[in-house]
Amino acid sequence: xxxxxxxxxxxxxxxxxxxxxxxxxxxxxSQLLHQEYGGVVPEFASREHxxxxxxxxxxxxxxxxxxxxxxxxxxxxxxxxxxxxxxVGLSFGKGLSYALNIPFLAVxxxxxxxxxxxxxxxxxxxxPFLCLLVSGGHTQIVNVKDFxxxxxxxxxxxxxxxxxxxxxxxxxxxxxxxxxxIDEFSKNGDxxxxxxxxxxxxxxxxxxxxxxxxxxxxxxxxxxxxxxxxGNLPDLCAxxxxxxxxxxxxxxxxxxxxxNINTLVIAGGVAANSRLRRVFSKEAKNLGIRIFFxxxxxxxxxxxxxxxxxxxxxxxxxxxxxxxxxxxxLPLN
Amino acid sequence: MLDLVxxxxxxxxxxxxxxSKCLKAGDVVALVGELASGKTTLxxxxxxxxxxxxxxxxxxxxxxxxxxxxxSIYHVDCxxxxxxxxxxxxxxxxxxxxxxVTLIEWADRLDEALPNGTTHIFLNQEIEDENCxxxxxxxxxxxxKCISLMGFGNLR
Numbered sequence: 001x002x003x004x005x006x007x008x009x010x011x012x013x014x015x016x017x018x019x020x021x022x023x024x025x026x027x028x029x030s031q032l033l034h035q036e037y038g039g040v041v042p043e044f045a046s047r048e049h050x051x052x053x054x055x056x057x058x059x060x061x062x063x064x065x066x067x068x069x070x071x072x073x074x075x076x077x078x079x080x081x082x083x084x085x086x087x088v089g090l091s092f093g094k095g096l097s098y099a100l101n102i103p104f105l106a107v108x109x110x111x112x113x114x115x116x117x118x119x120x121x122x123x124x125x126x127x128p129f130l131c132l133l134v135s136g137g138h139t140q141i142v143n144v145k146d147f148x149x150x151x152x153x154x155x156x157x158x159x160x161x162x163x164x165x166x167x168x169x170x171x172x173x174x175x176x177x178x179x180x181x182i183d184e185f186s187k188n189g190d191x192x193x194x195x196x197x198x199x200x201x202x203x204x205x206x207x208x209x210x211x212x213x214x215x216x217x218x219x220x221x222x223x224x225x226x227x228x229x230x231g232n233l234p235d236l237c238a239x240x241x242x243x244x245x246x247x248x249x250x251x252x253x254x255x256x257x258x259x260n261i262n263t264l265v266i267a268g269g270v271a272a273n274s275r276l277r278r279v280f281s282k283e284a285k286n287l288g289i290r291i292f293f294x295x296x297x298x299x300x301x302x303x304x305x306x307x308x309x310x311x312x313x314x315x316x317x318x319x320x321x322x323x324x325x326x327x328x329x330l331p332l333n
Numbered sequence: 334m335l336d337l338v339x340x341x342x343x344x345x346x347x348x349x350x351x352x353s354k355c356l357k358a359g360d361v362v363a364l365v366g367e368l369a370s371g372k373t374t375l376x377x378x379x380x381x382x383x384x385x386x387x388x389x390x391x392x393x394x395x396x397x398x399x400x401x402x403x404x405s406i407y408h409v410d411c412x413x414x415x416x417x418x419x420x421x422x423x424x425x426x427x428x429x430x431x432x433x434v435t436l437i438e439w440a441d442r443l444d445e446a447l448p449n450g451t452t453h454i455f456l457n458q459e460i461e462d463e464n465c466x467x468x469x470x471x472x473x474x475x476x477x478k479c480i481s482l483m484g485f486g487n488l489r
Contacts, residue, residue, distance in 0.1 A: 010395060048422070082397055084424040136394035158373055159391045166393075167368055176413075211391070215369040219463050328399040329387060 001314065004060075004071045004096070005307025006053070008089030009081025009109045010137070013052040015060045016303035017071075018311055023119060024064035026297065026304040027056045049088040057092075071102060075310025078106035078320075079330030086326035094322050105310040106320035109301075110332045114144055115312060116298040116305035117265045125292055130261040132252045134276075135268030135300075136162030136177075139208050139248075141255050142332065144265075147312050150333045153255045154206030161244055162270045164210035168217045168240050172229055182237045183273050189238030191275075194220065196243035198250070206251050213243055238275075245276045253283055265292045269300050335470040335477050337485050345371045345466055348485060349378020355479035356383070356452075358404050358432050363440030363447055366456030371466045372438045375454065379436060380406060392438075396423075405433030411442040421446065452476055 005016040013029040029052050061068060076093035079086055090106070097104035114131050117123065130153075131142045139156035159167070162179055169178020174185070196216050201207040217240060221229045229236060256264055264284055270276065271293050284291035298304055313319070339345040352375075356362070362379065364372040377389045385402035392398040392410040400406040407428045414420065420443060428435045429448055437443060440453075452472035459465050470480065 081395070082423065083399075084427075155388060156390060157388065158377075160394060163391055163393045171368065211369075211373065215463070218369045328397070329401075 001072050001311060002066060002070055003073045003075050003105075003307040003310045003314070004057075005107075005303035005305075005310060006057075006074070006076040006089045006093050007109070007112070007301060007303040007306045008049040008053065008085050009077045009079070010085060010301060012301045013049045013056060013089075014301065014303035014306075015053070015056040016307045017060050017064045017066055018304065018307035019064075019066075021118070021308075021311075023304045023307075024066065025060045026302055027060050027063075028300075028302055029056065049085055053088065053092050068096075068100060071096075071100060073097075073103040073105055073310055073314055073319075074100075075105040075107050075306050075313070077109045077112065077306050078324060079327035080109055081326075081328060083326055083328045086328065090324075090326050098322060103314065103319040104322055105313050105318075106324045107306045107309045107313070108330055108332060109306075110138065110140070111148075111150070112305035112309045113138075113267045114142060114150070114265075115147075115309040116267060116302070117292055117294045118312075119298050119304055119308055120292075120295055123292060125263070125265065128261065129263035129265050129292075130252070130256050130259065131265045131267055132248065133267045134161045134248060134270040136160055136166065136179075136270075138268060139210070140332075141206060141252055143255070143259060143261070147316060148318075152332060153259070154204070154208065154251050156208040156210060157201055157204075158209055158211035159214065161208070161210055161248060162268070164213050164244055165241075165270070165273075167214040168237075171214065171217050171221055172233065172236065173226070179270060179273065182241055183275065185234045185237035186241045186275060187234075187238075189234030189236070191238040191242035193232065193235035194239040196240055198243055198247050206255055208247055208251065210244065210247070213240070241273070241275050245273070245279050248276065249279055249283060252280075253287065253289075256289055257287070262288065263290045263292070265294070267294055267299065271299050272296050335472075335480055335485070337468050337470075339371075339466045339468060340462075341464050342371065342374050345374045345468075346378035346381070348468070349375040349380075350382035351378075351483045351485060352480060353379040353382025354483070355476045356434055358434065359430075361429055361435045361437065361448055361451040362454060363437050363443070363451050364454045364456065365439070365441045367458070370456040370458050371468075372456060375456070375468075376408060376436045376438070379434075380408075383434065397428075405431075407431075407433055407435040409435060409437040409440075411437065411439040415439070415442040417443060417446060
């Protein structure tokens with residue numbers, strides 16, 4: 001079974017080819033060499049998806065030595081995402097599916113992030129599990145009971161965790177993207193240097209609020225001055241990072257215990273954070289919970305996870321009609 | 334121009350909820366203010382007032398969130414993508430001149446593209462009291478009048 005995956009929900013144009021459970025190729029536009037595509041690869045814009053999609057598909061076929069006629073199904077992100085961007089991928093995928101007369105699979109982007117965890121070979125991961133999806137755009141705790149059976153137990157009510165990293169990095173003049181910079185500085189810092197308040201959400205024990213955290217950082221830096229902040233960068237970063245990781249840890253493990261789930265998966269770009277990995281691994285070990293971190297290449301937006309979800313849909317005898325439309329606010333369940 | 338001060342995030346949200354009652358289909362609200370000045374909080378209030386049931390989250394990374402309420406609501410964030418030409422390529426005009434209500438954070442980046450009749454909201458925080466927000470509103474007469482009739486703001 002060979003599935004061609006297409007992802008164009010936001011910034012990235014991505015094309016992947018999955019053969020059974022092996023990724024033959026997973027191309028992401030931001031990783032392309034600039035000179036190959038006439039100098040600049042802009043980060044965003046749906047018209048760029050259009051321009052890049054054809055190049056990427058051809059390149060994916062060439063690199064994997066697979067011809068279009070060998071493709072068994074086309075899997076494309078349907079939502080959530082930007083309408084204009086989603087439509088490009090969806091229309092392209094429908095066209096291919098119609099022309100090749102093969103099944104068309106419309107995939108939920110968030111479900112793709114969850115299914116990305118099955119891409120690592122011999123991961124030994126099985127349903128059910130608890131998934132913490134933590135990225136720039138999303139922060140959710142999902143009870144993954146089975147394929148297609150999801151329960152969102154908690155989510156951010158304002159900023160995503162990745163955004164909290166990024167905006168603090170801006171306050172501290174660390175550039176963009178900010179997450180990796182804060183992680184790096186934190187390695188030589190004292191996480192107890194400053195206590196950033198861990199916000200609780202009213203009437204919920206499992207939702208997150210990260211918006212107040214950046215405000216705390218802003219006022220701290222305004223009060224003490226940027227010079228002071230620059231002089232204490234490692235300690236400030238470590239303290240801030242500790243607050244985020246602490247909030248994620250508290251709610252996630254609370255849910256794991258309450259729902260009696262002994263397998264935990266961390267998905268999304270923030271899963272690459274080294275402190276998060278250490279803290280979560282330690283707590284999981286103490287509680288006898290198995291923990292999985294997907295490979296970093298499948299943590300950010302990519303088409304491999306869309307193809308993998310498509311494969312699972314086929315296994316469950318689910319296909320989509322060519323009439324499905326893009327849904328910018330598509331819910332997970 | 335209207336000026337007002339809110340004293341907590343809760344008050345900012347409540348003001349947004351009231352303000353929403355002055356908006357109608359096709360309206361664009363452009364919010365300008367630094368990090369942590371209350372843009373998302375105000376938008377949460379507006380969405381609440383427009384009967385949005387979806388979770389209103391910051392679209393900083395997703396660039397735009399869509400909600401359904403009394404109208405289709407488009408929550409746009411130009412923090413990460415600040416180039417006007419990229420937004421035009423993304424089709425921002427379809428939202429700015431569409432039938433829903435479009436709420437834009439970091440809207441100064443789109444200044445040249447904003448339609449006449451856009452409601453401009455400027456938010457400022459003061460270092461003396463970290464909970465206070467100074468809010469200035471520059472909108473069509475009917476909207477300014479509607480807001481002041483609700484007991485908010487001092488007409489300049």
